[in-house]
Amino acid sequence: MTDTIYRRPQDYELEHRGDDDDVAFYGQLVERFEPRRILELACGSGRLTAPIAERRPDAPLEVVGVELSESMLALAHQRVGEASELVRQRVSLHKGDMRTWSSDRLFDLVIIGCSSITHLLRLEDRLQVWRNARRLLSPGGRLVIDVTMADIRTFSASLDRYDEMPSHLAEKVVAEHKKDTADAASH
């Protein structure tokens, strides 16, 4: 499923241009908890990974990003390759699934940003991630995730605007919504 959604990483970048609240939030976590090793699961295009790696420039810090989609990972490699020398030295990127990716090294901070966990629709898959994160954390380490909560008022307002859309577009939106709902229910 993620291959379809993320096959155009530049569109993802466009969608998230100017979204820097979460970048600041995770940056502040680095300042506050002073981790030496950070793991970002589902790191995508490195939107959070690279700026996090700029933090605490005088302290030892390694940042590992793990991502399932090859196209998103390719953009993350490009982003890190074009970043400062500090970021290039600190960041390593790996293709992997957050449910199963393993390492023989442990992390002080594991993050899963930007609602990435919601790609996993089954409880068992999410439990696998929590167990995996637990295995990858050093004693006293922290797992931090963020998930956007549905805003029912926005959703309702968007439904009210169907009549402003050209009818073929409104039909397409409704059909896609029905298909998504059916797909989610069959998992």
Ligand SMILES: C[S@@+](CC[C@H](N)C(=O)[O-])C[C@H]1O[C@@H](n2cnc3c(N)ncnc32)[C@H](O)[C@@H]1O
């Ligand atoms: C909303 S994007 C977030 C990317 C990045 N963390 C950010 O904040 O911009 C979700 C990412 O999760 C990745 N993803 C989905 N399922 C995954 C899995 N099982 N393991 C690793 N990555 C996954 C997708 O390919 C996508 O890049």
